[in-house]
Amino acid sequence: xxxxxxxxxxxxxxxxFKPMQEHxxxxxxxxxxxxxxxxxxxxxxxxxxxxxxxxxxxLEGEADAMKKDIRQSLxxxxxxxxxxxxxxxxxxMQDKIANRAKDIAGLMLGRQxxxxxxxxxxxxxxxxxxxxxxEQALTALQELDELVNSGFGGHETDxxxxxxxxxxxxxxxxxxxxxxxxxxxxxxxxxxxxxxxxFLYQVIRLIGDLADRSQQVGSRLQLLVAR
Amino acid sequence: xxxxxxxxDIIVILACVFGFFMAxxxxxxxxxxxxxxxxxxxxxxxxxxxxxxxxxEFLGAYLAGGAVTSTIRKGIIDPGLLSxxxxxxxxxxxxxxxxxxxxxxxxxxxxxxVSTTHSIVGAIxxxxxxxxxxxxVNWGKVSKIVAxxxxxxxxxxxxxFFLFRSVQKLVLDTDKPFENAKRYIPGYIFLVGFIVAMxxxxxxLKHVGLHLSWGESxxxxxxIGVVIMAIGVQMLKKISPDVDADREHHFTSVxxxxxxxxxxxxxxxxxxxxxxxxxxxxGPLAAIVGVVSAGGxxxxxSAMPAWILLLGGGGIVAGLVxxxxxxxxxxxxxxxxxxxxxxxxxxxxxxxxxxxxSGTGLPISTTHTLVGAVLGVGIARGMAALNLxxxxxxxxxxxxxxxxxxxxxxIFFFMFKGMFS
Numbered sequence: 175x176x177x178x179x180x181x182x183x184x185x186x187x188x189x190x191f192k193p194m195q196e197h198x199x200x201x202x203x204x205x206x207x208x209x210x211x212x213x214x215x216x217x218x219x220x221x222x223x224x225x226x227x228x229x230x231x232x233l234e235g236e237a238d239a240m241k242k243d244i245r246q247s248l249x250x251x252x253x254x255x256x257x258x259x260x261x262x263x264x265x266x267m268q269d270k271i272a273n274r275a276k277d278i279a280g281l282m283l284g285r286q287x288x289x290x291x292x293x294x295x296x297x298x299x300x301x302x303x304x305x306x307x308x309e310q311a312l313t314a315l316q317e318l319d320e321l322v323n324s325g326f327g328g329h330e331t332d333x334x335x336x337x338x339x340x341x342x343x344x345x346x347x348x349x350x351x352x353x354x355x356x357x358x359x360x361x362x363x364x365x366x367x368x369x370x371x372x373f374l375y376q377v378i379r380l381i382g383d384l385a386d387r388s389q390q391v392g393s394r395l396q397l398l399v400a401r
Numbered sequence: 402x403x404x405x406x407x408x409x410d411i412i413v414i415l416a417c418v419f420g421f422f423m424a425x426x427x428x429x430x431x432x433x434x435x436x437x438x439x440x441x442x443x444x445x446x447x448x449x450x451x452x453x454x455x456x457x458e459f460l461g462a463y464l465a466g467g468a469v470t471s472t473i474r475k476g477i478i479d480p481g482l483l484s485x486x487x488x489x490x491x492x493x494x495x496x497x498x499x500x501x502x503x504x505x506x507x508x509x510x511x512x513x514x515v516s517t518t519h520s521i522v523g524a525i526x527x528x529x530x531x532x533x534x535x536x537x538v539n540w541g542k543v544s545k546i547v548a549x550x551x552x553x554x555x556x557x558x559x560x561x562f563f564l565f566r567s568v569q570k571l572v573l574d575t576d577k578p579f580e581n582a583k584r585y586i587p588g589y590i591f592l593v594g595f596i597v598a599m600x601x602x603x604x605x606l607k608h609v610g611l612h613l614s615w616g617e618s619x620x621x622x623x624x625i626g627v628v629i630m631a632i633g634v635q636m637l638k639k640i641s642p643d644v645d646a647d648r649e650h651h652f653t654s655v656x657x658x659x660x661x662x663x664x665x666x667x668x669x670x671x672x673x674x675x676x677x678x679x680x681x682x683x684g685p686l687a688a689i690v691g692v693v694s695a696g697g698x699x700x701x702x703s704a705m706p707a708w709i710l711l712l713g714g715g716g717i718v719a720g721l722v723x724x725x726x727x728x729x730x731x732x733x734x735x736x737x738x739x740x741x742x743x744x745x746x747x748x749x750x751x752x753x754x755x756x757x758x759s760g761t762g763l764p765i766s767t768t769h770t771l772v773g774a775v776l777g778v779g780i781a782r783g784m785a786a787l788n789l790x791x792x793x794x795x796x797x798x799x800x801x802x803x804x805x806x807x808x809x810x811x812i813f814f815f816m817f818k819g820m821f822s
Binding site: 180181182183184185186187188189190191248251252253254255256319320322323324325326327328329330 | 433434437441565568569573574575576578650651652656728731732735736737738739740742768771772775776779781782783784785786787788789790791794795798
């Protein structure tokens with residue numbers, strides 16, 4: 175009979191840091207599906223689009239489950255090297271990346287959106303840029319276990335800071351691209367059905383928002399590591 | 402008097418059996434926590450941990466266990482009060498052994514956290530206060546012991562905090578952690594050897610026939626520290642950075658170096674544990690043997706027979722070999738969050754605290770000291786996640802174990818008294 179109630183054993187709670195990294199990896203995996211989704215939409219292949227959207231929905235659900243799991247493993251009695259609220263905040267922001275991807279795919283599929291030819295390649299670039307931004311958030315989070323291992327040392331914090339600077343740059347570039355697309359769409363909007371244009375603007379806003387959310391993961395991470 | 406003369410042999414044999422049973426319990430349960438940190442941080446395999454535990458628990462018991470044993474034997478009860486009725490002391494100590502042993506078994510079965518030290522001290526205080534008289538208990542000494550139960554985790558926590566901070570400053574939080582680890586780890590290894598050797602030399606080797614002055618002890622300890630450091634340096638030389646693994650996680654190679662340090666620290670921990678906890682089992686036994694061999698005299702000063710320490714060490718090893726390895730495996734596989742750099746800081750802090758307590762003859766709880774040390778590393782931001790509820794659990798275990806040990810000891814005391822008279 176081996177004691178499971180050993181006080182020494184009970185002391186070691188499950189680390190939330192690795193699950194956090196797994197969570198943002200899952201969110202990114204979900205967001206990346208937007209690339210094949212866009213291709214399917216532009217090719218007018220709605221069968222393919224709906225099967226990709228289904229994949230996105232499943233991945234988003236998995237990310238949600240992971241988020242809940244992390245929250246449940248962090249009751250108030252757990253002692254962490256960083257404030258618990260900050261940590262949960264990072265997780266909440268990470269989850270938003272997956273949510274946004276699901277929103278974009280859902281909206282486009284539901285309305286079977288047509289993207290005007292003149293902005294198709296711009297749209298694809300735009301999605302890629304937004305995904306680069308979330309990829310960078312993931313990269314910064316990958317550094318988290320090193321940070322924990324160094325005992326939240328200043329040196330490792332600097333490494334993360336550099337990554338966050340790059341994240342800000344990427345988000346900024348995505349922003350500029352968003353403005354350019356809006357301008358292009360504005361130039362041709364008179365020729366398109368008004369309701370469709372309204373929703374197209376909305377999708378553009380959502381894609382920009384995905385990059386925004388990724389940047390917010392970065393700022394929360396910054397709060398977490400700031401001494 | 403005549404009781405002792407009449408039943409002397411039976412009493413000694415019984416006491417040996419109870420003492421061995423108690424030591425067996427310590428080996429089966431308690432050792433796991435002392436070794437679990439090393440197995441959990443992957444610095445040692447289970448087999449290595451058991452080998453180290455067998456050798457160093459035994460050495461610690463034999464070389465440094467004397468002071469704590471004599472505290473348990475004659476520090477808690479005033480032997481002068483019992484000079485007229487030596488059989489009471491004998492029955493009481495037998496009752497304490499049996500009570501603590503049984504309580505350990507029951508608690509383990511139900512999975513309650515329990516300290517062998519607390520149960521034996523509770524048992525001795527219980528039978529003396531109720532079975533003899535309130536004045537028979539040396540309350541001053543008892544309050545010192547109880548105070549040390551609070552002080553030892555706190556001390557270990559503070560040492561662990563600064564140890565881990567130094568590891569951070571010198572190694573983990575630098576541009577070249579691997580090079581710095583190679584540079585500074587030998588210093589830590591020296592520290593491990595020096596601390597353990599110093600306490601042992603200054604406090605414990607009289608019964609082996611070594612009488613050293615403080616200065617000689619210090620010199621010998623430095624020598625031993627240097628020798629151990631040299632061995633460590635040779636082992637460190639064999640490790641080269643693993644570039645592929647480091648790309649995945651920058652500290653993989655660095656932690657390998659700390660793994661070497663952890664091996665030495667594990668030896669120190671086993672030694673410290675043996676030096677303190679074996680006394681719980683053999684202290685009462687030594688008291689009984691002392692009375693019987695003196696023909697019923699409650700001796701104020703009788704030499705601690707070495708064979709008693711050997712019996713205790715043997716009991717611990719037997720418990721470890723027969724059952725303890727299962728517990729070590731459980732503890733080790735479940736502490737996965739502990740890397741060698743943290744495990745070393747916590748374990749060395751605990752080992753140092755326990756060894757010093759052994760030197761001053763204070764029986765303390767190794768597990769509680771370790772818990773304090775781990776918390777210390779946590780406060781230095783060195784732990785991913787710690788469950789603070791455990792502090793409450795430990796407090797409860799103190800409160801429950803003392804009266805439980807005392808109650809059982811009182812029952813057995815009157816039972817033996819009735820049986821033999």
